[in-house]
Amino acid sequence: MRPAILYPLFAETRTLPGIGPKIEKLIARVAGTRLVDLVFDLPVGLIDRSYRPKVIEAESGRIATLAVNVLDHLPSRTPRLPYKVRCSDNTASLELVFFHAYEDHLKKQLPAGSKRIVSGRIERYRDKVQMPHPDYILAPEDAASLPLIEPVYGLTENLPAKSLAKAIRTALEKVPDMPEWLEPNFRRARGWPAFAEAIATAHAPKSEADLSALTPARQRLAYDELLANQLALLMIRARMRAVKKGRPVKGTGALRKKAIAALPFTLTKAQQAAIAEIDADMAKPARMLRLLQGDVGSGKTIVALLAMLSAVESGAQAALMAPTEILARQHFATLLPLAEAAGVRLALLTGRERGPARDETLRRVKAGELDILVGTHALFSEDVAFRDLALAVVDEQHRFGVHQRLSLQNKGELPADVLVMTATPIPRTLALTAYGDMDVSRLTGRPPGRKPVDTRLLSADRLDEVVAHLKKAIASGARAYWVCPLVEESEKSDLAAAEERAAMLNRVLGWKAGLAHGRMKGPERDAAMAAFRNGETRVLVATTVIEVGVDVPEATIMVVEHAERFGLAQLHQLRGRVGRGAGKSTCLLIYQGPLTETARARLKILRETEDGFVIAEEDLRLRGPGELLGKRQSGIPEFRLADLAVHAELLAAARDDARLVLERDPDLKSPRGEALRVLLYLFERDEAVRYLRAG
Ligand code: ADP
Numbered sequence: 001m002r003p004a005i006l007y008p009l010f011a012e013t014r015t016l017p018g019i020g021p022k023i024e025k026l027i028a029r030v031a032g033t034r035l036v037d038l039v040f041d042l043p044v045g046l047i048d049r050s051y052r053p054k055v056i057e058a059e060s061g062r063i064a065t066l067a068v069n070v071l072d073h074l075p076s077r078t079p080r081l082p083y084k085v086r087c088s089d090n091t092a093s094l095e096l097v098f099f100h101a102y103e104d105h106l107k108k109q110l111p112a113g114s115k116r117i118v119s120g121r122i123e124r125y126r127d128k129v130q131m132p133h134p135d136y137i138l139a140p141e142d143a144a145s146l147p148l149i150e151p152v153y154g155l156t157e158n159l160p161a162k163s164l165a166k167a168i169r170t171a172l173e174k175v176p177d178m179p180e181w182l183e184p185n186f187r188r189a190r191g192w193p194a195f196a197e198a199i200a201t202a203h204a205p206k207s208e209a210d211l212s213a214l215t216p217a218r219q220r221l222a223y224d225e226l227l228a229n230q231l232a233l234l235m236i237r238a239r240m241r242a243v244k245k246g247r248p249v250k251g252t253g254a255l256r257k258k259a260i261a262a263l264p265f266t267l268t269k270a271q272q273a274a275i276a277e278i279d280a281d282m283a284k285p286a287r288m289l290r291l292l293q294g295d296v297g298s299g300k301t302i303v304a305l306l307a308m309l310s311a312v313e314s315g316a317q318a319a320l321m322a323p324t325e326i327l328a329r330q331h332f333a334t335l336l337p338l339a340e341a342a343g344v345r346l347a348l349l350t351g352r353e354r355g356p357a358r359d360e361t362l363r364r365v366k367a368g369e370l371d372i373l374v375g376t377h378a379l380f381s382e383d384v385a386f387r388d389l390a391l392a393v394v395d396e397q398h399r400f401g402v403h404q405r406l407s408l409q410n411k412g413e414l415p416a417d418v419l420v421m422t423a424t425p426i427p428r429t430l431a432l433t434a435y436g437d438m439d440v441s442r443l444t445g446r447p448p449g450r451k452p453v454d455t456r457l458l459s460a461d462r463l464d465e466v467v468a469h470l471k472k473a474i475a476s477g478a479r480a481y482w483v484c485p486l487v488e489e490s491e492k493s494d495l496a497a498a499e500e501r502a503a504m505l506n507r508v509l510g511w512k513a514g515l516a517h518g519r520m521k522g523p524e525r526d527a528a529m530a531a532f533r534n535g536e537t538r539v540l541v542a543t544t545v546i547e548v549g550v551d552v553p554e555a556t557i558m559v560v561e562h563a564e565r566f567g568l569a570q571l572h573q574l575r576g577r578v579g580r581g582a583g584k585s586t587c588l589l590i591y592q593g594p595l596t597e598t599a600r601a602r603l604k605i606l607r608e609t610e611d612g613f614v615i616a617e618e619d620l621r622l623r624g625p626g627e628l629l630g631k632r633q634s635g636i637p638e639f640r641l642a643d644l645a646v647h648a649e650l651l652a653a654a655r656d657d658a659r660l661v662l663e664r665d666p667d668l669k670s671p672r673g674e675a676l677r678v679l680l681y682l683f684e685r686d687e688a689v690r691y692l693r694a695g
């Protein structure tokens with residue numbers, strides 16, 4: 001249960017005075033629905049009101065605070081014209097300009113003949129000095145209440161800056177003095193303030209420098225968030241190991257030898273190194289929790305197979321779980337001949353296997369008459385019982401997340417050793433935040449047998465040229481993917497809709513173009529992919545569903561529209577779909593100009609390298625983690641106070657800190673441990689704490 005000290009922070013924003021349903025919704029869009037979300041919504045800028053010129057010298061465009069006398073009101077003659085209030089000091093006159101004004105209200109605020117302090121942005125219009133919609137209008141005796149420096153927060157349309165700022169100010173008053181969860185010497189050495197002070201300081205910048213992510217206050221907050229993340233992951237790891245004790249698994253090498261002999265290639269150095277790491281892990285009595293990271297096509301499947309064979313050699317069983325039906329079938333087809341060569345019994349189990357065939361598979365798994373089972377998450381449904389499962393390989397492809405692995409865990413029957421494969425090369429820092437519960441093996445270097453892909457950037461004005469080029473290539477037998485960002489008929493944006501594009505290409509190319517998108521039903525999409533694979537259609541127009549998809553070695557052209565809207569990692573994955581066969585491959589990245597400098601730099605990286613790890617590191621550097629893997633679906637934790645592009649050093653420190661804490665106090669029972677529980681709840685890493693109690 002959440003500690004009582006945090007209750008006020010987890011109250012809904014609507015409980016704050018002055019926040020009705022409308023503002024609540026808008027605030028939810030920029031920050032969240034609870035006070036804690038407001039408290040973690042740090043300022044992105046500041047307004048300095050200390051510029052106090054005379055009216056005559058007030059510079060256009062600047063925020064100024066002016067002392068004036070109110071002369072008279074000039075109501076607008078039509079609703080479309082502004083209401084004006086004329087003022088002056090002894091140097092010049094100033095017009096306050098209001099659109100959609102309430103006359104009564106303004107007359108009260110700015111009575112003719114009174115003195116007022118006004119603060120807002122100056123506009124010079126011809127020879128007039130104006131201030132449209134002053135931010136503050138105060139009587140001279142209230143001048144002290146004018147904030148000379150104000151934090152600026154990220155807004156959304158229709159959300160008044162003042163409402164948000166006020167809500168945040170009120171929320172900040174509710175921040176309690178927390179028990180200190182940082183180690184005192186560490187905190188002192190870093191010169192960091194206590195949590196509550198750090199929050200207050202971060203919300204009260206006095207200069208631009210205070211907005212830096214590297215101030216002591218911001219570093220402390222970032223560290224807190226990273227510490228919660230790392231602590232939770234290590235606790236989950238400990239929990240996974242406690243729930244199911246590992247056992248040493250050691251193969252004889254006999255089956256492996258046969259499978260390797262049947263391979264038409266030799267293993268790369270990276271593959272051998274990964275296998276050695278896996279072998280060493282499996283041989284240990286503790287449970288293996290290992291991540292195998294490598295680009296699409298880097299040869300993870302073979303590594304997984306050899307690990308599974310080791311389990312089979314030891315007399316046990318292994319399972320390989322893929323995220324989709326298509327991939328499960330693809331894995332099965334790849335592995336079957338090798339399994340046969342090694343004399344290993346392999347079967348497929350997905351949601352589509354039903355009836356007597358499924359029953360027979362289940363019977364054989366239970367009786368130990370099957371050695372390896374390949375499938376989707378159906379592998380871990382209630383009625384699937386293995387005789388002796390020693391290793392599960394989970395192919396996550398491009399999805400991530402500790403939550404998925406936990407839900408697997410909760411299905412009950414999890415094997416001793418777990419090997420997770422991911423096809424998105426992610427920077428080390430990100431891997432640590434998403435997979436900190438696992439050890440990592442990387443398959444680096446170019447995927448085996450890949451030809452370099454000729455990558456070009458083209459402006460959307462040249463779409464006609466692209467189509468003409470494509471027409472020629474298709475006529476001489478080439479196959480091409482054409483990727484559009486998304487299909488959303490309700491979206492009123494200029495995204496090229498895949499459906500429309502397919503229709504256009506149908507017309508122009510004189511070849512039927514296939515279509516595959518996320519809104520299609522599974523079988524329909526499979527059919528489109530199959531038609532492309534066997535050459536019935538030579539162009540496949542798709543949304544990014546093909547990322548997690550097919551292997552068609554004959555495809556040599558990849559066209560991506562609106563390339564500027566994709567994450568680099570995504571573009572890299574897409575490009576990885578070509579360059580797999582004998583032919584020379586091309587990747588055409590079509591962008592809608594004008595490109596920002598960063599966008600151009602990002603796209604250029606793709607032209608310069610095909611190493612997924614390099615691309616991922618560069619993308620992190622240029623864009624930050626938030627955008628790296630496309631929005632939220634990636635499963636990479638989103639940090640609110642930490643910025644991994646800047647705080648990587650803190651992440652490493654948090655990792656070490658968390659490890660030490662758990663070594664000394666695995667149940668978080670010491671005073672610091674108790675404080676760390678509060679931290680975990682504050683950053684909503686509750687699932688980890690729940691395990692503490694359950695365990
Ligand atoms: P991943 O699962 O990492 O996406 P795969 O295991 O499917 O990649 O391998 C991609 C392709 O490379 C497959 O056709 C596979 O047979 C081939 N391959 C794997 N290892 C090697 C190697 N050492 N040398 C040459 N080709 C290889």
Ligand code: MG
Nearest residue numbers: 247282284286
């Ligand atoms: Mg082991």
